[in-house]
Amino acid sequence: MSDAKDQNTISPVVAHPTRREFIHLTAGAMGAVGLGAAAWPFINSMNPSADVMALSSIEIDISGIQKGQTHTVMWRGRPVFVRHRTEEEIKEMRSTPLKALPDPETDEHRTKDPNWLVVVGVCTHLGCIPTQRKAMQSSTDQDIGWVCACHGSKYDYSGRIISGPAPRNLEVPVYEFINPNAVLRIG
Numbered sequence: 001m002s003d004a005k006d007q008n009t010i011s012p013v014v015a016h017p018t019r020r021e022f023i024h025l026t027a028g029a030m031g032a033v034g035l036g037a038a039a040w041p042f043i044n045s046m047n048p049s050a051d052v053m054a055l056s057s058i059e060i061d062i063s064g065i066q067k068g069q070t071h072t073v074m075w076r077g078r079p080v081f082v083r084h085r086t087e088e089e090i091k092e093m094r095s096t097p098l099k100a101l102p103d104p105e106t107d108e109h110r111t112k113d114p115n116w117l118v119v120v121g122v123c124t125h126l127g128c129i130p131t132q133r134k135a136m137q138s139s140t141d142q143d144i145g146w147v148c149a150c151h152g153s154k155y156d157y158s159g160r161i162i163s164g165p166a167p168r169n170l171e172v173p174v175y176e177f178i179n180p181n182a183v184l185r186i187g
Contacts, residue, residue, distance in 0.1 A: 057187030059178065062116070070132055072121060075186050079121035079129055080173060081146070082184065085157060089144060090114050093158040103169045107158045110172050113180065119159035119170040123148040130155060130170075146170075 048056075058075050065071045065084045072079050085093075090107075094114075098104035111117055123130055130146035130153070145156040153164030160169045175186045 057185055060184045060186065061182070062184045063182045067115075073186075075120075075173065080186060081117070081119050081121045081159075081170075083117040083157060085115055085117055089157045092144070093156060096156065096158075096160075102161050102163075103167070105158075105160060105169055107160075110158050110160070110169070112175070113177065115181075116177075116184070117157060117159060118173060118175045118184070118186065120173055121146070121170065123150070123153055123166055124161070124168040124170065125151055125153050125164070125166040 056076070058073065060071070060073055060082060062071070062082060062084070065082065067084050067086045068089075070081050070083045072081055074080070093107040096107070098106065107114070110119075121129055125148065128148045128150040130148045133145060133147040133154070145154060145162065146159075147154050148164065148166065151165050153166035154162040155166075155170055156162055158169075159172065161167075173186050175184060177183070178185050
């Protein structure tokens with residue numbers, strides 16, 4: 001009986017690819033390559049153009065900015081305030097209690113070099129451009145920084161919101177000092 005079982009067992013058939021299967025596989029691969037080649041110009045058109053890439057970073061000569069002065073430059077269509085801070089400004093910014101700020105952030109966290117402040121000069125409320133202010137109301141009010149004339153948001157010389165409807169501090173862009181006290185690269 002065991003011999004009869006062995007004879008009824010079907011031997012496995014090794015499948016060899018036929019010519020038709022090879023043609024289908026080759027046609028599918030060529031179709032995928034053709035689709036990729038046709039889609040590439042569309043995908044590549046989504047990359048930033050050369051003029052946008054040229055504006056992605058700028059280098060600024062900061063050697064002529066005296067202590068206590070602010071220099072405004074345009075970067076990516078937005079103003080950037082570069083402030084060479086005085087020792088008094090640094091001390092005042094570092095001594096500000098964080099509990100008094102609507103968006104608490106230390107001065108050390110916002111600056112790479114305490115002598116220099118770099119912030120995007122766009123109000124975080126509605127996108128207005130703040131102007132520099134001095135001796136605004138009383139000696140109890142911080143009398144240095146920027147004010148947004150549209151809605152009254154006030155910022156200190158660390159770019160932090162002091163009062164007003166703005167919800168956040170001024171943005172600190174990506175920047176680095178190429179040569180300290182000489183060249184600053186933003187972006």
